[in-house]
Amino acid sequence: MSVLQVEEIGIAFGGVKAVDHVSFRVNEGDVFSIIGPNGAGKTTLFNLVSGVYQPKYGKVLLEGADVTGLEPQTLARRGLSRTFQNLQVFFRMTARENVMVGRHLKEKRGLLAHILALPATARQNRESAAAADAYLERVGLGGYADTPAAAMPYGALKRLEIARALAAGPKVLLLDEPAAGCNAVETEEIEKLVRNIADEGTTVVLVEHDMKMVMRISDRVHVLEFGKTLAEGTAEEVRTHPKVIEAYLGTHGSKEAAVALG
Amino acid sequence: MRKLMSNRLAVPAFLALLVVGLAFVMPSNFYFRVAALVWISALAVIGLNLLMGFAGQVSLGHAGFFGLGAYSVAILPAQFGLHPVIALIAGGAGCALLAFVVGRPILRLKGHYLAVATLGFGILVSMVISNEAWLTGGPDGMPVPRLALFGWRARGADTWYWITGGLMVIGALLAVNLVASPTGRALRALHDSEVAARVVGVDVGCYKLIVFVISAVYASVAGSALALVNGFITPDAAGFLHSIQLVTMVVLGGMGSILGSVVGAAVLVVLPQALTVFHDYEHLMLGFMMMAFMILLRSGIVPSLSMLIGGRRA
Numbered sequence: 001m002s003v004l005q006v007e008e009i010g011i012a013f014g015g016v017k018a019v020d021h022v023s024f025r026v027n028e029g030d031v032f033s034i035i036g037p038n039g040a041g042k043t044t045l046f047n048l049v050s051g052v053y054q055p056k057y058g059k060v061l062l063e064g065a066d067v068t069g070l071e072p073q074t075l076a077r078r079g080l081s082r083t084f085q086n087l088q089v090f091f092r093m094t095a096r097e098n099v100m101v102g103r104h105l106k107e108k109r110g111l112l113a114h115i116l117a118l119p120a121t122a123r124q125n126r127e128s129a130a131a132a133d134a135y136l137e138r139v140g141l142g143g144y145a146d147t148p149a150a151a152m153p154y155g156a157l158k159r160l161e162i163a164r165a166l167a168a169g170p171k172v173l174l175l176d177e178p179a180a181g182c183n184a185v186e187t188e189e190i191e192k193l194v195r196n197i198a199d200e201g202t203t204v205v206l207v208e209h210d211m212k213m214v215m216r217i218s219d220r221v222h223v224l225e226f227g228k229t230l231a232e233g234t235a236e237e238v239r240t241h242p243k244v245i246e247a248y249l250g251t252h253g254s255k256e257a258a259v260a261l262g
Numbered sequence: 263m264r265k266l267m268s269n270r271l272a273v274p275a276f277l278a279l280l281v282v283g284l285a286f287v288m289p290s291n292f293y294f295r296v297a298a299l300v301w302i303s304a305l306a307v308i309g310l311n312l313l314m315g316f317a318g319q320v321s322l323g324h325a326g327f328f329g330l331g332a333y334s335v336a337i338l339p340a341q342f343g344l345h346p347v348i349a350l351i352a353g354g355a356g357c358a359l360l361a362f363v364v365g366r367p368i369l370r371l372k373g374h375y376l377a378v379a380t381l382g383f384g385i386l387v388s389m390v391i392s393n394e395a396w397l398t399g400g401p402d403g404m405p406v407p408r409l410a411l412f413g414w415r416a417r418g419a420d421t422w423y424w425i426t427g428g429l430m431v432i433g434a435l436l437a438v439n440l441v442a443s444p445t446g447r448a449l450r451a452l453h454d455s456e457v458a459a460r461v462v463g464v465d466v467g468c469y470k471l472i473v474f475v476i477s478a479v480y481a482s483v484a485g486s487a488l489a490l491v492n493g494f495i496t497p498d499a500a501g502f503l504h505s506i507q508l509v510t511m512v513v514l515g516g517m518g519s520i521l522g523s524v525v526g527a528a529v530l531v532v533l534p535q536a537l538t539v540f541h542d543y544e545h546l547m548l549g550f551m552m553m554a555f556m557i558l559l560r561s562g563i564v565p566s567l568s569m570l571i572g573g574r575r576a
């Protein structure tokens with residue numbers, strides 16, 4: 001059974017069909033990539049799947065259960081979390097605190113105990129902080145724990161978002177352009193991290209413009225254009241798919257297409 | 263982690279020392295009285311700062327809760343013979359309930375829309391208080407029975423100085439506790455990015471409601487304290503101008519700073535008293551100084567100064 005299944009989903013903004021009857025299935029533990037030119041609807045698709053937008057039609061199934069239209073916090077409880085293409089970091093908090101928020105669902109939430117700072121709250125804070133530090137270490141931000149997010153470099157913030165999402169313990173993790181704006185070294189680190197996350201059993205749905213990375217780490221690739229599915233298959237199948245080549249020729253020119261598609 | 267603990271308690275400890283220390287240098291009853299008014303405003307402002315500074319939600323109607331707390335200790339003892347302390351608690355509970363009911367629809371709104379909705383709430387409360395003269399004495403206000411505990415009567419500015427100072431320190435302590443807890447992290451998170459908070463499981467609507475209710479209780483208790491100190495209460499306590507004053511204190515002192523809440527309250531309570539030497543130009547000076555403060559210390563007095571001094575956040 002596929003852990004995440006999207007059936008004929010769609011939404012329109014005004015006249016723009018941002019996502020138009022898109023369907024796919026993601027197998028457990030896979031890296032499933034969604035590619036396509038800017039404005040193809042990738043982020044919108046993530047917003048639909050993660051409950052940020054309500055689809056106009058279609059369905060989302062998580063572990064076989066219909067979760068269409070559920071709120072993001074409910075989906076998080078069910079094991080779906082995500083990062084954002086445009087940074088959504090808690091800038092007034094430290095890196096550690098950012099990731100501690102990711103532990104929210106695992107935390108004891110007795111308001112009275114919090115206001116009175118009972119020993120249980122102090123214990124909870126210590127537990128969350130320790131967990132957060134471990135996640136920071138995992139994404140390679142161990143040295144940043146006490147740094148205010150506002151003072152961190154862009155590449156580090158991208159990984160901070162991944163650490164925060166991982167802290168929620170998701171079964172399915174949606175990553176929206178995790179390597180965008182990162183240099184070659186950082187991109188390579190992120191690629192390793194994504195592979196590592198998938199190897200440990202978390203299913204990854206990846207939107208990424210770095211085609212080399214996509215082709216190397218994806219189990220399957222789904223191609224969107226103008227909100228519609230253009231093709232789907234293994235990296236090799238997609239790379240040699242005539243429609244995909246044509247689409248990339250159309251937008252990037254032949255040389256760039258060759259480079260982009262590896 | 264130990265350092266974090268001591269950090270958290272530094273501000274309430276400092277405030278406790280301040281309350282005790284100031285008591286030794288107060289030259290007269292008048293000063294005790296002004297200080298008690300500062301502690302009362304500070305209490306309400308700490309609560310409002312939890313809402314505005316930490317959770318990033320505005321309320322232009324918080325004097326409504328302040329007024330309801332004030333009238334609780336006036337009306338409940340007069341009508342039902344309740345002890346003022348019970349009336350204070352009942353007022354707080356009533357405001358919590360009201361904030362819960364009103365907050366549910368209102369807190370879905372954002373930014374200016376939320377501002378206008380809370381403004382409407384505040385105006386509604388002050389209108390009701392002004393109009394129901396049979397219960398509240400109308401625009402002329404009503405007397406508040408004296409507080410007596412086990413035969414001991416609370417009177418005199420110094421007594422109220424200690425009671426209100428104690429309330430303020432407790433309020434500050436509970437606030438820093440909250441901020442450093444999982445709930446506090448959820449509130450600060452939704453301030454910066456609601457969507458990011460939601461995708462890791464934070465029920466944003468629920469947390470906004472929680473902090474709105476908490477801040478309403480702070481305002482209510484502060485209102486009750488003011489009524490008891492003054493022995494008299496008028497609808498101004500619930501009025502629009504008072505709401506604006508509370509918001510100004512939050513912003514002036516520093517959003518997201520508990521110490522700033524007390525400083526903001528102190529400045530806006532003390533400054534008008536100090537500026538009376540300017541006679542006719544008193545309000546002009548006050549407005550000028552507020553503008554100067556915000557231009558020179560744009561993050562509010564306490565955060566700006568602590569940034570200037572060496573980067574540590576208060």
Ligand SMILES: Nc1ncnc2c1ncn2[C@@H]1O[C@H](COP(=O)(O)OP(=O)(O)O)[C@@H](O)[C@H]1O
Nearest residue numbers: 013016018036037038039040041042043044045
């Ligand atoms: N909230 C929105 N309101 C209006 N139009 C939107 C909104 N979100 C996305 N769009 C439009 O939907 C299309 C797909 O956008 P997006 O999903 O961001 O593409 P991608 O992530 O693939 O670059 C674009 O034409 C964009 O302008």
Ligand SMILES: [Mg+2]
Nearest residue numbers: 042043044085
């Ligand atoms: Mg996008």
